[in-house]
Amino acid sequence: MDDQTDSPDDYHAICLGTAARARGIATRYVHGVYSRFHPFPSRWLDLTVGGRAYLFASGMLLVKGGDPWRGLGLHINEEATLIIRDKQRAKSFLDARGFGTPAGRVFRRNDLSAALDAFGSFAGPVCVKPNQGTKGELVFPAIADRARYERAVRRVAARHQKILVEESVTGQLIRFFFVRPRVVAVKLSRPASVVGDGSATIARLIDLKNARRDRRAVPGHSNIAVDDDLRDFLAMTGRGLDDVPAAAERVFLRGTSNGATGADSLDCRADLHPSYLDVLAAACNAVPGLNLTAVDVMIRDPAAPARHGNHWILEMNRNPGLTPYHFPWRGGAQDVSGAILDALEQGFGPAPASPPPPPMSVCPQRPPIE
Template identity: 90%
Template sequence: MDDQTDSPDDYHAICLRNAARARGIATRYVQGVYSRFQPFPSRWLDLAVGGQDYLFACGMLLVKGGDPWRGLGLHINEDAALLTRDKHRAKDFLDARGFSTPAGRVFRRNDLAAALDAFGSFAGPVCVKPNQGFKGELVFPAIADRSRYEKAVRRVAARHQKILVEESVAGQVIRFFFVRPRVVAVKLSRPASVVGDGNASIARLIDLKNALRDRRAVPGHCNIVVDDDLRDFLAMSGRSLDDVPAAAERVFLRGTSNGATGADSLDCRADLHPSYVDVLTAACNAVPGLNLSGVDVMIRDPAVPARHGNYWILELNRNPGLPPFHFPWRGEAQDVSGAILDALERGFTPAAASSSRPLTTTTFE
């Protein structure tokens, strides 16, 4: 079944479709199920590049056909699946090759007692999250007391088979968009926050921020939802929704930095030391079969050269989102869709050909 109309909620496909049209590449929408094990999504952008057919939806790129288990096609990162689906395994792999990652342990749900006892084995605050989670769901960073820790572990265990507990590292989360063989874009993922004016409460500032989001309607930037997790995060710093922040004071509302949790995507190329692009290019090329990824890295001070103790690779995302780069909250767009199409046209080149060429400003329309 074909459908030529746009789906307003899949800006990922719209980004790639627009980039394809700018290059004279024909596209169409088709319906289909990825596999019998993963019956989603149902609507795909179909395009042919470099003599090969591809399907794309919600950040997922498939090489069309050729697999009896997956009727639509093979994932572009199929050969890297063991690492991209397992956060702990990926970090062990990268750590063994000299890249900095947070120290951590993974526990099975049926060994909940061991997970609960692990809190005392960490010297500082910890982060609890699913070992195979996505979109910032059930991620609890900066936990410094046992009661919050046990609550977080039980919440993750209620929904996931494996619980990842790791040291909670501080800094700014930078996402590096990798299209083999190089990093093609970077952005700062700033957690949901508000800036005080000296008069309004945090609750009122959230309303004002959401109203601004509604007016600007920047794709990929969801409204800030006030829930128990947000209240708990404020409580960890001794604050509540009724507090009145000082003028120009930024108050962070969550520890996660995903668009789905109200984060802002900011162009940070001018503030990032170029050595990080070199490090992340090497890290991604070290992963066999990793062709396309959004790599989240916590960096204590982005202006300082990359070194252990100043950066930690958090995870490799196998279905990286496109809209935050094309539609940043602040700064210029970066044409990651064009970079993907360029790579498909030439064929993904081996790691030995990688280059950390300077990232350039690209206008996307």
Template identity: 40%
Template structure:
């Protein structure tokens, strides 16, 4: 892994609350003497003008907004190209990327694609799995519509219908368990890792679950970080509590961790743990080869479920869950636990190298 664990970039995150990822890139660029400003821009005429970060590096201009990067080579050229080019045809759909990686020999959960009207066929496939299932919209963002660890038909039908209310196509997958680790690659090099722990609270022997959540949310809000999210107590949280034999009024024992989400997305209150200790290096090697199997993919984050992060990687103990071609970087810089990693700096350095090639 290249060294991205340099001195963290320090600036007022609230000033960039509308697009924190651009804030980190802006300050990384300025620290390297690179011209950076914000301008109104649209990559194509079919979308409205919005405020984007502009980077001028050599004869190339890069535009960034909310983790999406476009490039234009030469000041006279008008065509803008996504930095990941043709890779978007694969990574833009979770079913397509899963099948691409499966055919290339990489481990992904068993799954099938259904339209939202195919509830009958989806039921049959759920039963054929012989275990827990995961509902996943093919083009959802930030965990929207994703429901893992579905064990009964009623819950499956509810989750499928709920996803179908917002999405046309739904992936039904084998639900896999372990630790969710995100690997960040820039130009084929691993620059950062982060373990994402689902939203949870830790008992002290006196406070109820509801009180612990309230305290946790107060601390999150007090931190004033727009990239952290409070834990929402809803039906999914109650389901997770029931699975553990608890309610909102239960008093967890000292040091007992209580999970309130099955998914590990930061926007749902998960904890990011930077540079997770004990992670076996074999996983990074396998994920790197998977990234190389997708042509044009140069800036990406790959989410992997690992049964035991400390054990050597095998064909049956980890599963690639998602390949993101527009990954957020802020949550590598600001983590709940562990070390901050300068992903913004790694991206800027790679853009500089590319611009001089």
């Protein structure tokens, strides 16, 4: 059954629908299943822009009716899917074109012994995650000891066929929102954290942070859950929930930077060197058929110009979320919905015929841990 109201659990669709209606574009919600392999989401924003009908939900944009094999439509990034949904394949593709990525290897869970033995082949800390995971699920960065490494590998293997093990790079995680042919927004994804006051324990500071989140009710910013992964991360850094941080000391609680795990989305436009916009636009335009994505990049010093070995592309997201750009925890809103509608109205701009090479080459060595 069709529904004319906004879906309360999909702020991404609310952002796009609100922007569309402000332009006089009619919207409605319809129900349907994308494919038997991808049954969720099932409730879609239906809109017609530039003479073509589209469906949108949870960051996924479909050209309605564009795929005869599926009842709903063709994914806007369909041609790029085989590259970007496989994290290691995407990194290899970018690496071959001179873009920096963390060195890594993929292991199948039916060869678990090879994955477990790989720890010694890395010179420093590693990150373990699913090769086709989403939303920061089962991502374990900065592992420096074998026991934690083996636990991480087994946990990923219990849920996923392929395990990605890569060098753990350090810096600040910046997410670049790309609408072909350019980057249209950027944000800093800061992992879940609390700031000490000199008297409260970490557990108390988490309660206070969650109470503030409840008061502010910023869409896309979940409360910080105290679970085994949080406790393990604190233990890895030599902390515990009963520790009392010094006044103004920021204590990170997880290694992942997703809103679902309590991360903060911060407007970082004023702090980011503009050279990264050109580098990331070139990387995205290099992928055939990539029209809409958000790219996670670890940058050692965002204020410094992009150069050899000071940043690494971690992954490209096939279904990029909009909410954190419209509703940051700190800073101004960025109109990614408007940029998407512009592209739908005018047609996605062509990628440069011969994009200039980025001002760096592959970084073969892991940087020192900071």
